[in-house]
Amino acid sequence: MVQRTIAKQIQMVRLVGKGRYGEVWMGKWRGEKVAVKVFPSAEEASWFRETEIYQTVLMRHESILGFIAADIEGKGSSTWLYLITDYHENGSLYDYLKCTVLDTKALLKLAYSAASGLCHLHTEIYGTQGKPAIAHRDLKSKNILVKKNGTCSIADLGLTVKFNSDTNEVDIPLNTRVGTKRYMAPEVLDESLNKNQFQAYLMADIYSFGLVIWEMSRRCLTGGIVEDYQLPYYDMVPNDPSYEDMREVTCVKCLRPTVSNRWNSDECLRAVLKLMSECWAHNPASRLTALRVKKTLAKMVESQDIKI
Numbered sequence: 001m002v003q004r005t006i007a008k009q010i011q012m013v014r015l016v017g018k019g020r021y022g023e024v025w026m027g028k029w030r031g032e033k034v035a036v037k038v039f040p041s042a043e044e045a046s047w048f049r050e051t052e053i054y055q056t057v058l059m060r061h062e063s064i065l066g067f068i069a070a071d072i073e074g075k076g077s078s079t080w081l082y083l084i085t086d087y088h089e090n091g092s093l094y095d096y097l098k099c100t101v102l103d104t105k106a107l108l109k110l111a112y113s114a115a116s117g118l119c120h121l122h123t124e125i126y127g128t129q130g131k132p133a134i135a136h137r138d139l140k141s142k143n144i145l146v147k148k149n150g151t152c153s154i155a156d157l158g159l160t161v162k163f164n165s166d167t168n169e170v171d172i173p174l175n176t177r178v179g180t181k182r183y184m185a186p187e188v189l190d191e192s193l194n195k196n197q198f199q200a201y202l203m204a205d206i207y208s209f210g211l212v213i214w215e216m217s218r219r220c221l222t223g224g225i226v227e228d229y230q231l232p233y234y235d236m237v238p239n240d241p242s243y244e245d246m247r248e249v250t251c252v253k254c255l256r257p258t259v260s261n262r263w264n265s266d267e268c269l270r271a272v273l274k275l276m277s278e279c280w281a282h283n284p285a286s287r288l289t290a291l292r293v294k295k296t297l298a299k300m301v302e303s304q305d306i307k308i
Contacts (some may be wrong), residue, residue: 001258002262003068003069003070003071006029006069006071006084007069007071007073007082007084008071009029009030009259010027010028010034010036010062011027011028011029012024012025012036012082013026013028013033014026015179016091016200016227017091017092017203017239019079019142021039021043021046021158022037022038022039022040022043022176023037023038023039024036024038025037025038025088026087026105027084029068029084030074031090032097033087033089034068034084034085034086034087035084035085035086036082036084037050037082037083037084037085038080038081038082039080039081039082040077040078040080040081040083041079041080041083043077043158044081044160045158045173045175045176045177046159046173046175046177047081047083047158048096048174049158049159049160049173049175050083050156050158050175051070051083051164051267053134053157053160054067054070054085054157055067055070055088056131056132056134056162057129057131058125058129058130058131059131061116061120062113062116062117062118062151062153063113063114063116063117063119063120063151063152063153063154064117064120064153064154064155065082065085065086065088065153065154065155066085066086066153067084067085068081068084068085068086068183069082069084070082070084071084071090074294078288084214085155086157086284087151088145088146088147088148088153089148090145090146090148091142091145091146092141092142092143092144092145092146092290093110093114093142093144093145093146093152093212093215093216094140094141094215095225096140096146097141097215097216097218097219097229098229100219101219101221101226102216102218102219102220102221103220103221103245104220104222104266104268105270105304105306106266107178107217107219107220107268108148108151108296108297108300108301108304108306109150109151109306109308110150110151110152110216111213111216111272111297112152112164112294112297112298112300112301112308113151113152114144114152114154114209114212114296115209115290115293115294115297115308117152117154118136118154118209118243118290118293119290119291119293119294120138120299121133121134121135121136121154121290122134122135122202122275122289123290123291123292124163124164124165124207125167127131127169131172132162132163132164133160133162133163133165133198133202133272134157134160134201135160135163135165135198135204135205136154136157136160136163136205136208137158137160137161137179137201137204137205138156138158138159138179138180138183139154139183139205139208139209139212140182140183140208140211140212141212141231142180143155143216144212151308158173158175158177159173159175159177159178160173161198162172163198163200169197170195170196170197171241172195181206181241181242181243181245181246182231182232182233182241182246183208183211183232183239184204184208184222184246184250184283185201185203185204185250186207186247186250186251186254186282187200187204187284188204188225189243189247189250189251189253190247200284202289202290203284203285203287204223205282205290206257206287206288206289206293207279207280207284207287209290209293210275210277210278210279210280210287211232211257211276211280212232213231213272213275213276213279214232214259214276215229215231215232215275217269217272218230218260218262219274220268220269220307222263222265222266222268223261223262223265223266224267225260225262227260230255233246233255233257233263234249235258236249236255236300237249246271254282256277256280260272261277268300268304273298275288275293275296275297276301279293
């Protein structure tokens with residue numbers, strides 16, 4: 001019941017984002033800023049799934065968006081669904097990268113924290129108070145937030161798939177919603193992904209994660225050079241690519257995002273390039289696991305002497 005009363009006490013301040021599945025508002029609750037995600041009733045399955053995942057025990061992690069409450073409100077003949085979470089004023093990684101140039105330390109901090117959040121999601125924790133393994137299924141720069149301290153927080157858990165090793169069951173959400181075409185792994189695009197095998201969803205997340213690392217790396221300044229912000233495959237597909245556009249590029253031609261020459265002449269970017277290539281490998285089985293990505297980035301963070 002506590003949660004229900006929270007929603008009544010929130011004062012909506014301003015609209016900060018609009019997605020395919022609703023709006024995000026900045027609100028005030030007890031003098032603190034909070035984010036309020038508003039879903040129309042047609043998106044109830046997304047709201048329900050996200051709420052359910054956030055309420056999973058042991059879900060809390062510094063690199064996963066902090067959950068505060070969920071609520072339902074009837075207004076006239078329509079129903080609105082609310083999800084209340086921590087508010088991060090830097091907005092999404094997409095917004096942040098557009099207006100921020102990174103140095104090596106900032107790049108590694110963003111990449112390592114995002115990998116850490118993904119690793120927490122992907123990992124099953126055993127025991128009575130355990131947590132299932134969770135695959136995100138819509139990983140992209142617009143679904144990752146940037147905190148004040150320059151680290152990432154993974155958000156938008158409305159499409160997630162859960163796996164409990166006790167029952168060996170893959171729990172897929174009821175919604176009809178699909179991920180973002182631009183970030184879909186080749187096996188998702190050509191429908192060869194085995195939906196009954198949970199591991200397959202984890203490997204598809206890793207592919208998307210490789211694209212996010214590419215977006216970050218372009219904005220890292222080395223030798224006085226930096227690229228402007230672009231979405232992955234910006235130079236290969238139209239603005240709102242169809243399945244066909246994406247399939248042609250990633251499955252048929254087996255192309256991957258264009259890499260700048262300067263990345264090879266910088267030690268850090270060269271290592272990050274190797275990492276992203278091992279994330280977006282065509283064969284899902286050759287991709288790295290989230291834990292391996294996290295450990296590789298941890299080593300790089302350490303060698304750069306970065307405090308996280």
